[in-house]
Amino acid sequence: MSSExxxxxxxxxxxxxxxxxxxxxxASDRALKRAMEKWQPxxxxxxxxxxxxxxxxxxxxxxxxxxxxxxxxxKFGYVKMPxxxxxxxxxxxxxxxxxxxxKHKGEPAWQEIPGEYRSLLRRLIxxxxxxxxxxxxxxxxxxxxxxxxxxxxxxxQVNVEEGRHLWAMVHLLQxxxxxxxxxxxxxxxxxxxxxxxxxxxLGAFNEETPDWLSFFMFTYFTDRDGxxxxxxxxxxxxxxxxxxxRFMLMEEAFHMFVGETGVGRIIDKTCQVMNEHGxxxxxxxDAVRAHGAIDLPLLQRKANFHMSVxxxxxxxEVSTNAATYFNAGLKGRFNExxxxxxxxxxxxxxxxxRFQDGAFVDEDVPxxxxxxxxxxxxxxxxxxxxxxxxxxxxxKAGIDFELSQPxxxxxxxxxxxxxxxxxxxxxxxxxxxxxxxxxxxxPEPEDLQYLKDIMKPVTxxxxxxxxxxxxxxGVDSKEGDFEYVQLQ
Ligand SMILES: [Fe+2]
Ligand SMILES: [Fe+2]
Numbered sequence: 001m002s003s004e005x006x007x008x009x010x011x012x013x014x015x016x017x018x019x020x021x022x023x024x025x026x027a028s029d030r031a032l033k034r035a036m037e038k039w040q041p042x043x044x045x046x047x048x049x050x051x052x053x054x055x056x057x058x059x060x061x062x063x064x065x066x067x068x069x070x071x072x073x074x075k076f077g078y079v080k081m082p083x084x085x086x087x088x089x090x091x092x093x094x095x096x097x098x099x100x101x102x103k104h105k106g107e108p109a110w111q112e113i114p115g116e117y118r119s120l121l122r123r124l125i126x127x128x129x130x131x132x133x134x135x136x137x138x139x140x141x142x143x144x145x146x147x148x149x150x151x152x153x154x155x156x157q158v159n160v161e162e163g164r165h166l167w168a169m170v171h172l173l174q175x176x177x178x179x180x181x182x183x184x185x186x187x188x189x190x191x192x193x194x195x196x197x198x199x200x201x202l203g204a205f206n207e208e209t210p211d212w213l214s215f216f217m218f219t220y221f222t223d224r225d226g227x228x229x230x231x232x233x234x235x236x237x238x239x240x241x242x243x244x245x246r247f248m249l250m251e252e253a254f255h256m257f258v259g260e261t262g263v264g265r266i267i268d269k270t271c272q273v274m275n276e277h278g279x280x281x282x283x284x285x286d287a288v289r290a291h292g293a294i295d296l297p298l299l300q301r302k303a304n305f306h307m308s309v310x311x312x313x314x315x316x317e318v319s320t321n322a323a324t325y326f327n328a329g330l331k332g333r334f335n336e337x338x339x340x341x342x343x344x345x346x347x348x349x350x351x352x353x354r355f356q357d358g359a360f361v362d363e364d365v366p367x368x369x370x371x372x373x374x375x376x377x378x379x380x381x382x383x384x385x386x387x388x389x390x391x392x393x394x395x396k397a398g399i400d401f402e403l404s405q406p407x408x409x410x411x412x413x414x415x416x417x418x419x420x421x422x423x424x425x426x427x428x429x430x431x432x433x434x435x436x437x438x439x440x441x442x443p444e445p446e447d448l449q450y451l452k453d454i455m456k457p458v459t460x461x462x463x464x465x466x467x468x469x470x471x472x473x474g475v476d477s478k479e480g481d482f483e484y485v486q487l488q
Contacts, residue, residue, distance in 0.1 A: 021087030035174040046189040053140045059486040076476045084160045088171045091246035099237035101343040102329035109239040129169030132162045134205035137193035145455035147465035153484035154258045161251040168244045204309045211451040217306040220259025225313045235332025260386040268469040271397035282401040292466030296401045301443045308411035316415045317373035334378040
């Protein structure tokens with residue numbers, strides 16, 4: 001990075017002399033430094049234990065954040081993952097920032113924790129923090145069946161960045177919450193995805209990620225929940241949380257890119273196979289599978305699963321907890337500053353779809369209580385862009401098939417619709433009907449077995465598995481046969 005590139009006073013250099021790269025002046029904060037240095041070896045133990053299985057010695061062509069400005073945050077080079085420089089990076093401080101919403105709206109943003117909100121904030125940070133290592137754990141065996149070295153490298157990039165997101169939350173816990181913060185930081189390394197006794201905190205983060213289609217669906221749909229949560233926390237009146245999450249969002253964008261292009265390349269390959277072999281009916285599943293590609297109906301069923309499970313992460317649509325967080329100025333709404341209302345919502349309402357007396361009704365509820373519903377609605381809109389682009393790939397190939405989002409009530413375990421069975425079209429079914437038809441809408445055991453069967457590792461540079469097309473461009477503009485991972 002040339003010194004001319006650093007033009008603004010908000011550029012803060014990372015302290016590379018420290019064990020822990022950071023732009024929070026860790027060297028002069030001895031208590032924090034000691035706490036982080038004590039936690040760091042435990043983190044590395046966790047990474048070696050629960051991180052990518054079988055690749056700890058491989059050289060991986062990874063992006064490392066060495067600063068928060070646009071030139072500094074993406075330095076590429078080979079590194080062994082346990083030696084990755086995980087660090088603490090906050091987005092630049094916004095001078096004179098005020099709390100943008102809630103009952104403290106307009107007051108200066110907090111640089112320290114307000115005593116009355118200590119436990120609420122700790123809960124928010126711990127829940128966010130818990131999702132980060134959880135996804136690394138869920139994805140730890142995927143490397144063994146990578147469809148290419150390009151994809152393997154992208155998986156590992158996502159994994160190390162989720163690790164860094166854990167660091168970001170642990171930094172806040174260690175810096176601002178004293179002893180109980182330190183205990184929470186340890187507990188974040190002790191829970192395990194899918195563990196019966198000490199599971200991760202949220203449902204979707206205890207599901208398996210058994211195959212690469214699941215990984216791409218997860219990074220498109222579930223990392224997008226991460227985006228929505230981070231966007232809400234980026235509004236927080238607690239400024240260090242706002243700054244931490246704003247920087248995390250830059251990394252999150254890559255995770256969703258991996259998901260969108262991953263699914264897009266699968267669709268691309270499926271369409272190629274169909275056209276090459278004269279398969280005109282997308283529902284002629286056997287014909288598509290005979291060529292080792294993934295049929296479009298299966299993609300829809302997988303998407304249905306990931307969408308419905310991820311929607312549950314938003315919590316109950318109508319929630320007094322969410323109202324409390326908003327009112328207190330701790331967690332805002334998506335695009336809070338662009339919304340045209342009083343940002344306090346004392347007298348506003350929001351239309352929530354509910355199931356009452358056997359029918360879906362739209363009911364105006366106090367907007368403060370509908371914060372989760374609104375975020376879920378925003379999320380569903382945000383999901384649509386990639387789905388439209390996937391559909392374009394299909395229609396361009398001349399194939400008559402369209403992917404879509406299921407009804408909001410489909411397959412829900414949390415919130416307004418947790419007690420009913422709704423089809424993707426929004427028809428409400430009795431248990432017997434649901435059980436009889438579930439496999440039309442959600443992956444069935446044969447689907448999952450088929451996916452398992454085609455997950456054969458491809459590790460020759462520039463080569464790809466039978467079910468996925470090559471990417472249009474390489475990482476860091478590398479050539480198609482670049483060796484993104486040097487296996488050991
Ligand atoms: Fe993350
Ligand atoms: Fe992510």
